[in-house]
Ligand SMILES: Nc1ncnc2c1ncn2[C@@H]1O[C@H](COP(=O)(O)OP(=O)(O)O)[C@@H](O)[C@H]1O
């Protein structure tokens with residue numbers, strides 16, 4: 001089904017390109033070349049895909065407990081800012097410096113997410129509301145930290161609000177041409193998959209997500225699991241911000257990558273909340289992003305067309321019944337998890 | 349003639365054959381409904397296998413069968429929800445092939461589903477008119493006329509429903525009458541009731557049965573689906589028994605007995621009254637001292653309950669549902685905090701932590717199995733370890749051991765006769781009785797000292813009831829203390845060594861079953877006066 005959704009998205013995109021007076025084959029060819037043609041292009045795709053893998057994992061994991069973490073953007077900002085701080089403020093050997101910066105970034109985000117979990121578990125505040133509000137808190141907090149009077153302001157930046165560049169020892173290198181950040185993201189995906197499917201904690205998370213009453217009956221502390229799940233979910237988003245900082249940007253500047261937290265939702269849906277499937281889903285979206293530059297250069301297609309294609313993919317994934325209707329598939333053939341997604345998010 | 353092509357198998361269904369001579373068919377009269385060789389297949393199951401059925405105008409037909417026997421499927425074909433794969437339906441002698449429920453309704457068939465299809469914020473009249481055609485041009489509904497008609501129907505059948513009430517505020521029993529009214533309003537001549545008594549109190553059930561009799565007396569044909577033999581015998585004219593999709597018995601109710609029906613249903617003779625050897629009770633295992641508990645709306649629901657359950661005895665708590673049983677049981681099992689008083693198990697005080705209470709040796713069969721006791725999408729295996737998944741051998745240092753889980757599951761499925769193709773099947777696809785067996789298997793298979801069983805057989809088939817009762821007795825015989833909470837007097841009387849009655853959050857009486865009567869307990873459950881002299 002997700003493959004079909006991608007195909008539908010591309011077809012709709014082709015129609016748009018034709019309407020705007022261009023040849024979709026030329027456009028898509030450029031997109032392909034810009035994302036996969038050569039090691040530079042591939043490196044760019046992997047770089048774009050890295051925070052998407054982590055953002056997608058964040059949403060997918062929270063969903064296992066029936067939680068909808070749409071605070072990825074704020075969590076990512078905190079992760080980015082704190083990793084930048086560890087990166088520029090300390091002098092450490094790389095083997096310690098890099099993990100420390102990544103982990104501190106992740107933990108800062110985890111605290112923010114855990115707070116949303118705590119509000120939900122103890123006060124009944126819906127996590128969608130609290131994570132959106134905490135997005136503003138995180139955006140303003142990090143902005144202030146690097147503003148004129150902020151403690152992390154780059155003294156050489158003049159009027160520009162940003163942190164100093166991180167030390168070389170905190171710079172994420174490439175290993176065999178692959179961005180280390182992407183490897184970390186893949187490792188995170190495998191770990192989350194293992195956690196969900198093999199550990200008792202994962203069992204507890206899924207039980208809370210499927211039937212919180214039965215979870216309480218089974219002796220699982222629902223409060224604890226909600227807080228832990230939101231914490232882990234936010235940690236993943238924060239890790240995405242940290243990798244972006246240490247591996248790509250080199251410093252924290254407020255407001256970067258706006259909207260990235262929301263791409264996580266697209267990817268989680270595309271992957272049907274399966275942690276391993278998040279990787280190809282993120283690569284797909286990442287490749288589109290990476291390829292859009294060359295596409296613009298070769299045609300007159302607006303980059304927004306890419307957004308439309310991604311939105312259509314999301315639409316077709318989230319609405320399997322629409323796809324089924326288009327294809328006239330029989331009801332019995334496939335019971336889709338997309339339906340579960342729709343109901344699950346409404347209920348908790 | 350009536351057993352056409354599908355002879356009853358050798359389990360002794362004498363009633364069906366002898367019935368043929370005594371008016372099972374009425375020559376010269378066109379039946380209201382006749383089904384011939386109806387077959388419906390689902391992937392992997394034949395839900396209905398050449399089912400025959402016969403019903404005359406003004407009769408009530410009981411459709412009896414264990415969970416999963418195919419009862420709902422059969423009536424869904426009649427109501428246009430499913431299409432039959434084979435066979436014919438004759439309605440008043442004419443072939444009926446409803447394309448959808450709307451079509452079935454137009455032809456005069458009404459159905460009350462187990463889960464009501466009402467819109468809670470609307471009034472009774474609005475609900476009844478919704479989708480029916482008493483609308484004026486432009487789709488506005490003629491409220492006045494609708495209310496008048498509803499009131500008239502309600503009076504005619506003694507339904508006692510006010511058309512201006514908001515449905516969401518009405519008790520379940522009345523909502524069900526609204527569903528019945530809805531069907532009658534649309535001109536139903538044949539009314540299908542799918543397990544209508546499953547959610548009703550004993551009193552509401554009696555009222556419903558009386559309504560059914562009135563309707564039948566007025567010429568409405570009724571198909572009444574239930575598990576409860578008592579209800580079949582009380583109200584129906586004829587019975588069709590389904591087992592694994594086949595109609596294994598058809599008889600006039602006058603020719604049937606509880607035993608003969610139970611036997612047809614499960615395909616072997618069933619022990620309806622349980623063997624229970626006398627046994628001396630031991631030390632108190634559970635003691636509940638002047639406990640007060642609040643409900644979800646923070647109202648005091650248990651207002652000072654005290655009792656003990658001793659090793660090797662079953663204490664039955666009888667009471668109409670909603671008198672604080674749920675809150676009391678949840679307090680005992682650590683799921684709900686205790687406002688005042690205390691509960692102890694083997695001398696250890698119970699705290700508001702369910703896992704702690706379990707580890708103190710408590711097994712708990714919850715009242716609402718789907719909501720509390722099972723995780724629907726999980727496999728049978730995962731559900732069988734739902735309360736022990738975190739401990740060796742099922743997990744070591746937080747890592748689950750699936751081999752051990754499966755081993756345990758295979759063992760329990762075998763030992764507790766859980767009918768499933770596979771231990772990895774999602775538990776939600778099991779029948780009610782088998783779901784309950786999963787819970788019972790999980791709860792009664794470890795070393796415990798106390799069993800708390802709340803409404804353990806509600807809504808399940810006779811075969812499973814028998815099995816679960818025997819398991820509870822076995823636990824008692826092994827020296828466990830068993831607290832049984834039930835609204836079914838039959839269950840209370842056949843299992844309990846002592847009976848306590850709960851009314852409005854208090855234990856109002858404790859009785860020796862041998863020294864009391866159903867009437868006395870029934871009276872106490874309804875808040876009647878207490879005769880102090882026979883108190884324990
Ligand atoms: N829509 C369906 N798809 C597949 N199988 C079904 C469906 N409905 C019922 N079944 C199966 O058909 C059998 C009969 O079910 P049902 O008619 O609901 O039984 P009953 O109402 O007697 O409990 C069961 O094995 C059930 O799992």
Ligand SMILES: [Mg+2]
Nearest residue numbers: 419420421542
């Ligand atoms: Mg049924």
